[in-house]
Amino acid sequence: MTRSDLVALLSERFGQLAQRDTEFAVKTILDAMSDALARGHRIEIRGFGSFSVNRRPPRKGRNPRSGEQVMIPEKLVPHFKPGKALREAVDAKGTDTAELG
Incomplete structure (x- = not known):
């Protein structure tokens, strides 16, 4: 599964969210995880x-x-x-x- 597949699946499952909002949410989560790992957490x-x-x-x-x-x-x-x-x-x-x- 790619990042775009995940965005498509989430936006399909949660119809009240626009594709852009879903994309932003996925990006925010992945960025937060990357930042935490970079800090050694x-x-x-x-x-x-x-x-x-x-x-x-x-x-x-x-x-x-x-x-x-x-x-x-x-x-x-x-x-x-x-x-x-x-x-x-x-x-x-x-x-x-x-x-x-």
Whole structure:
């Protein structure tokens, strides 16, 4: 599902909202989540999952062209951990489609 798919689904489900209002609401939520993660905060949405920032330590890598060893610096990367309800829902859907095939 893309961002525009989400906007279309929400504006269809909530007819009293104009497409522009729905688009603004989705953008506002995603911007707030991005800002919170950028500040190092953790986001928890009950029944869905949690977003956090993980530290990826510096390591040695290789340049694929020359084979030369290079240092890859430390990075902070976003991480998503699905909640129990989401894991169970995905597993149930996966089991349903596996039976069809």
